[in-house]
Amino acid sequence: xxxxxxxxxxxxxxxxxxxxxxxxxxxxxxxxxxxxxxxxxxxxxxxxxxxxxxxxxxxxxxxxxxxxxxxxxxxxxxxxxxxxxxxxxxxxxxxxxxxxxxxxxxxxxxxxxxxxxxxx
Amino acid sequence: xxxxxxxxxxxxxxxxxxxxxxxxxxxxxxxxxxxxxxxxxxxxxxxxxxxxxxxxxxxxxxxxxxxxxxxxxxxxxxxxxxxxxxxxxxxxxxxxxxxxxxxxxxxxxxxxxxxxxxxxxxxxxxxxxxxxxxxxxxxxxxxxxxxxxxxxxxxxxxxxxxxxxxxxxxxxxxxxxxxxxxxxxxxxxxxxxxxxxxxxxxxxxxxxxxxxxxxxxxxxxxxxxxxxxxxxxxxxxxxxxxxxxxxxxxxxxxxxxxxxxxxxxxxxxxxxxxxxxxxxxxxxxxxxxxxxxxxxxxxxxxxxxxxxxxxxxxxxxxxxxxxxxxxxxxxxxxxxxxxxxxxxxxxxxxxxxxxxxxxxxxxxxxxxxxxxxxxxxxxxxxxxxxxxxxxxxxxxxxxxxxxxxxxxxxxxxxxxxxxxxxxxxxxxxxxxxxxxxxxxxxxxxxxxxxxxxxxxxxxxxxxxx
Ligand SMILES: Cc1cc2nc3c(=O)[nH]c(=O)nc-3n(C[C@H](O)[C@H](O)[C@H](O)COP(=O)(O)OP(=O)(O)OC[C@H]3O[C@@H](n4cnc5c(N)ncnc54)[C@H](O)[C@@H]3O)c2cc1C
Numbered sequence: 001x002x003x004x005x006x007x008x009x010x011x012x013x014x015x016x017x018x019x020x021x022x023x024x025x026x027x028x029x030x031x032x033x034x035x036x037x038x039x040x041x042x043x044x045x046x047x048x049x050x051x052x053x054x055x056x057x058x059x060x061x062x063x064x065x066x067x068x069x070x071x072x073x074x075x076x077x078x079x080x081x082x083x084x085x086x087x088x089x090x091x092x093x094x095x096x097x098x099x100x101x102x103x104x105x106x107x108x109x110x111x112x113x114x115x116x117x118x119x120x
Numbered sequence: 121x122x123x124x125x126x127x128x129x130x131x132x133x134x135x136x137x138x139x140x141x142x143x144x145x146x147x148x149x150x151x152x153x154x155x156x157x158x159x160x161x162x163x164x165x166x167x168x169x170x171x172x173x174x175x176x177x178x179x180x181x182x183x184x185x186x187x188x189x190x191x192x193x194x195x196x197x198x199x200x201x202x203x204x205x206x207x208x209x210x211x212x213x214x215x216x217x218x219x220x221x222x223x224x225x226x227x228x229x230x231x232x233x234x235x236x237x238x239x240x241x242x243x244x245x246x247x248x249x250x251x252x253x254x255x256x257x258x259x260x261x262x263x264x265x266x267x268x269x270x271x272x273x274x275x276x277x278x279x280x281x282x283x284x285x286x287x288x289x290x291x292x293x294x295x296x297x298x299x300x301x302x303x304x305x306x307x308x309x310x311x312x313x314x315x316x317x318x319x320x321x322x323x324x325x326x327x328x329x330x331x332x333x334x335x336x337x338x339x340x341x342x343x344x345x346x347x348x349x350x351x352x353x354x355x356x357x358x359x360x361x362x363x364x365x366x367x368x369x370x371x372x373x374x375x376x377x378x379x380x381x382x383x384x385x386x387x388x389x390x391x392x393x394x395x396x397x398x399x400x401x402x403x404x405x406x407x408x409x410x411x412x413x414x415x416x417x418x419x420x421x422x423x424x425x426x427x428x429x430x431x432x433x434x435x436x437x438x439x440x441x442x443x444x445x446x447x448x449x450x451x452x453x454x455x456x457x458x459x460x461x462x463x464x465x466x467x468x469x470x471x472x473x474x475x476x477x478x479x480x481x482x483x484x485x486x487x488x489x490x491x492x493x494x495x496x497x498x499x500x501x502x503x504x505x506x507x508x509x510x511x512x513x514x515x516x517x518x519x520x521x522x523x524x525x526x527x528x529x530x531x532x533x534x535x536x537x538x539x540x541x542x543x544x545x546x547x548x549x550x551x552x553x554x555x556x557x558x559x560x561x562x563x564x565x566x567x568x569x570x571x572x573x574x575x576x577x578x579x580x581x582x583x584x585x
Contacts, residue, residue: 009253009273009377011271012269013270014175015169015174035169035173035268040264047253048253052251055508056251056508057354058357060254062544063256064257064264064267065241065263066157067241067544068505069506069539069575087159
């Protein structure tokens with residue numbers, strides 16, 4: 001269970017009987033529960049959601065109500081998601097660091113990612 | 121069904137204020153549009169957990185369970201009678217038109233009357249280290265629990281002031297989370313004027329005392345009159361503790377891996393701002409709020425404001441304000457059934473709101489905004505989390521550019537320019553700027569809102585341009 005993992009930031013206190021979902025976080029397989037927000041899925045596996053682009057370290061969300069905008073992550077195709085207001089879906093593939101050196105996505109990069117097997 | 125000539129009324133927000141506004145409009149025979157960016161109705165306090173969660177009302181809402189259940193039931197009953205649009209953001213306002221977006225699809229809604237019931241967010245004061253992972257707003261700590269059945273960490277410190285500080289801590293204890301300490305910046309002895317206000321709602325005041333007793337019984341360290349020093353830890357690994365000066369001036373340190381931080385609430389006034397409503401400085405809570413009459417009319421004709429988005433009166437106040445503002449709008453539009461309801465109900469609703477307002481003042485005096493804290497905030501402390509602008513950079517900017525007004529200081533320092541649009545740094549930045557140029561905080565002005573009130577998805581922007 002993610003709750004017992006010492007690396008998880010969030011602690012599940014109840015509602016743990018929900019069906020499980022498989023997703024991918026930074027290319028690695030991960031598990032969430034149906035109804036989890038993406039933020040909860042990320043913080044049941046790790047301790048960060050993204051890095052501040054201003055060099056002041058890891059961030060793990062702040063307001064959880066869609067107001068602070070501090071939890072935006074990426075799908076593998078480069079689309080951006082606000083983790084606290086996105087519900088996890090089975091097969092979702094997310095990245096906590098920008099998908100490539102350049103962002104936003106260019107058509108070239110999209111083609112490259114799909115050739116590299118970035119299907120979700 | 122409403123007649124073709126029925127006035128077009130739009131409600132923003134499906135919290136207590138918005139739901140009661142919609143209900144009043146339906147009673148008067150209208151079919152209003154109700155917009156909310158959330159997936160489900162209920163707003164903040166009566167936030168609904170996702171489908172598939174099984175905790176009951178008593179567990180989720182405690183003493184407020186019957187009110188939560190009533191609000192949800194009443195909104196469910198309105199479903200066929202209102203044009204409810206969930207997951208829809210109202211992102212801009214131009215005269216007579218509300219601009220919305222849902223799943224990347226923009227839509228403009230013309231209105232004859234607009235009821236803005238946009239609620240509040242946490243009110244934050246920066247503490248050195250609050251940018252570290254694991255530091256959350258108090259409201260966030262509660263949302264994690266209510267909406268996701270999670271604690272924000274394995275050992276949590278709550279720091280700040282206000283009723284929510286004790287409420288969320290007690291909810292964490294009840295849910296089985298470990299709470300290391302509750303650290304309140306308010307003095308142990310509230311001023312007499314605060315007590316007079318709190319007695320306007322004795323049942324609620326008593327409940328506050330019960331929460332404190334409950335925390336004490338659970339062995340949670342409670343400190344009043346603290347001054348925050350630092351959210352300890354590292355930028356890489358996040359929060360590892362909190363240090364404060366206690367009421368005697370001694371340094372105390374509490375180990376933890378998460379912090380819930382907050383000083384009561386601030387109104388979400390962006391739409392009122394875009395509607396060009398006049399604002400006034402409210403000295404008790406030290407925040408700028410839209411000018412309102414007793415019924416919720418703003419200074420802009422056709423725009424009505426109710427609930428925490430206008431005045432932080434709490435959920436019961438929001439319900440009364442939503443109903444009153446809706447009836448006032450109908451009465452102003454010359455809608456006969458609406459006017460009849462307004463005439464028979466407005467006096468009672470106004471009286472309820474006056475009581476709520478006395479209580480609001482009591483709370484603001486008992487749990488004051490920590491205005492003395494800003495002068496001592498170290499230069500390296502981050503003020504704006506979006507752009508990592510520090511207190512030192514902001515002070516230097518005021519010195520070097522002579523910015524004596526917040527919007528000017530924003531242009532130079534970028535404080536308040538980030539993605540949250542100053543929601544979490546605006547009040548503190550104004551205090552720091554005011555202190556740096558030795559002016560009363562009301563003289564440095566307020567950050568003005570800009571559209572979009574929240575970031576839009578990229579593809580929406582393409583459609584719009
Ligand atoms: C995080 C948090 C937790 C709280 N917890 C408690 C508590 O436990 N107990 C308590 O007594 N009080 C609590 N409060 C205060 C309480 O929320 C309010 O008193 C009450 O909910 C106010 O009702 P309202 O209808 O004015 O606003 P809200 O309940 O906040 O509802 C506002 C609604 O408007 C929507 N909205 C806002 N802007 C837009 C927009 N531009 N476009 C679309 N939709 C929009 C929001 O999604 C929200 O659903 C809390 C406040 C916050 C911020």
